[in-house]
Amino acid sequence: MTDTVTDVNTGEQVVFWVCAILAVAGALGMVLSRKAVHSALWVALTMINLAILYIANSAPFLGMVQVIVYTGAVMMLFLFVLMVVGVDASDSLIETIKGQRLAAILLGLGLGILLVWGIGSGLVASPTVGLDAANDAYGGNVEGIANLIFTRYLLVFELTSALLITAAMGAMVLSHRDRWKEVASQRDLSIARFRSGVHPGNLPNPGVYARHNAVDTPAILPDGGTSDLSVPQPVRARGDERTLDQVDIDEVRQITEGSGE
Amino acid sequence: MNPSSYVVLSALLFSIGAIGVLVRRNAIVVFMSVELMLNAANLAFVSFARMNGNLDGQVVAFFVMVVAAAEVVVGLAIIVTIFRTRRSASIDEPNLLKY
Numbered sequence: 562m563t564d565t566v567t568d569v570n571t572g573e574q575v576v577f578w579v580c581a582i583l584a585v586a587g588a589l590g591m592v593l594s595r596k597a598v599h600s601a602l603w604v605a606l607t608m609i610n611l612a613i614l615y616i617a618n619s620a621p622f623l624g625m626v627q628v629i630v631y632t633g634a635v636m637m638l639f640l641f642v643l644m645v646v647g648v649d650a651s652d653s654l655i656e657t658i659k660g661q662r663l664a665a666i667l668l669g670l671g672l673g674i675l676l677v678w679g680i681g682s683g684l685v686a687s688p689t690v691g692l693d694a695a696n697d698a699y700g701g702n703v704e705g706i707a708n709l710i711f712t713r714y715l716l717v718f719e720l721t722s723a724l725l726i727t728a729a730m731g732a733m734v735l736s737h738r739d740r741w742k743e744v745a746s747q748r749d750l751s752i753a754r755f756r757s758g759v760h761p762g763n764l765p766n767p768g769v770y771a772r773h774n775a776v777d778t779p780a781i782l783p784d785g786g787t788s789d790l791s792v793p794q795p796v797r798a799r800g801d802e803r804t805l806d807q808v809d810i811d812e813v814r815q816i817t818e819g820s821g822e
Numbered sequence: 823m824n825p826s827s828y829v830v831l832s833a834l835l836f837s838i839g840a841i842g843v844l845v846r847r848n849a850i851v852v853f854m855s856v857e858l859m860l861n862a863a864n865l866a867f868v869s870f871a872r873m874n875g876n877l878d879g880q881v882v883a884f885f886v887m888v889v890a891a892a893e894v895v896v897g898l899a900i901i902v903t904i905f906r907t908r909r910s911a912s913i914d915e916p917n918l919l920k921y
Contacts, residue, residue, distance in 0.1 A: 569824060577827060577831075581831045584835060585831070585834060585835065585838070588835050588838040588842075588858055591851070591855070591858065592838060592842040592845065597851050600850075600854055601850075601854060607858065607861070611861050611864070614828065614868075618825075618828060618868045618869050618871075620868045620871070622880070622884075623868060623883055623884060626884065626887060627861075627864075627887070630891055634891065635890070638894060638895070638898060639850060639853075639854060639894075639898070642850060642901060643850060646901070646902070646911045647911075661844075662845055665841060666841060666844075666845065668840075668844065669837050669838070669840050669841030669844060669845075670837070673833065673837030676834075676837060677830050677834060680826070681833075687826060688873075689825045689872065689873045690872075690873065690874060691875060692875060694875060695875055695876050695877050702877075702880075705877045706877055706880055706884065709877055714881055714885070717885060721885060721888045721889070721892075724892050725891075727892075728892035728893075728896050729895065731895075731896045731899065732895045732899040735896070735899035735900055736899045736902055736903065738906070
């Protein structure tokens with residue numbers, strides 16, 4: 562059933578125009594948006610539309626692989642790296658080579674016109690065989706591709722496994738960072754805390770008396786004075802600290818004079 | 823419209839990717855443009871496979887995807903390494919190889 566057609570049906574035309582316009586819009590948005598994150602999202606749009614176009618081109622396996630590998634893995638990897646590099650990393654508008662941007666746009670447009678015009682005029686009349694026969698020969702698109710990969714392209718397939726291993730190892734080696742100095746252990750941290758001169762432990766608790774135990778009551782020191790450290794610093798700064806006279810004169814006198822009998 | 827429209831679309835996407843590589847300064851965006859060009863080539867492979875009626879083009883597109891995935895992993899690792907030492911992802915910054 563090698564149907565040689567030069568035209569595609571209406572449904573595919575609708576799919577093509579919708580997805581082609583969206584894909585080109587995504588590509589243009591990628592080039593034109595200032596922020597790299599926006600560029601990544603535009604590219605994801607282009608990739609999804611390309612996946613639909615693959616499926617329309619009777620390549621359902623490649624369409625699914627496109628969604629999984631490109632929009633699922635590659636673009637998310639891009640987004641992760643953007644998180645590392647900094648989300649607001651946007652382009653500088655300073656040209657290091659004078660006139661480079663204009664020349665690049667002109668060259669790109671020239672390439673586009675050349676390719677579109679050349680291919681477009683060269684391919685318009687060429688007949689299309691269609692993949693129905695090739696897909697049906699082994700019972701489906703996936704089976705047909707598997708037949709080719711595991712027979713004619715077996716060596717290439719094995720080489721890609723070596724390539725993937727090498728890429729994984731390379732990424733690990735490149736992103737590995739040597740430690741410049743030893744990580745401080747708990748013992749080192751403790752020694753450093755005592756050497757720094759500030760109080761190494763907890764600060765003394767506020768005073769706890771028979772009728773007062775709020776944070777604004779200072780604790781009594783052995784010499785009968787009060788400890789400023791026992792009242793939290795914000796309370797002291799506001800001047801809300803109580804003196805011992807305000808707590809309970811008799812009680813405090815009993816405590817300070819040691820007349821507990 | 824006939825299936826060669828897909829090839830024309832892929833040429834268009836390839837040109838836009840080429841402009842992106844030449845114009846943009848952020849290394850990650852340049853990398854995305856390269857990915858776009860690879861995808862455009864894949865679309866051309868897939869539509870040529872359909873026009874010729876055999877699956878070899880789809881197999882080649884599949885291998886291109888595998889190589890692109892490996893390339894993205896290594897390339898992004900290089901970008902992260904450069905960013906760590908240079909604190910910048912701009913492709914104008916690394917000029918040590920110039921001298």
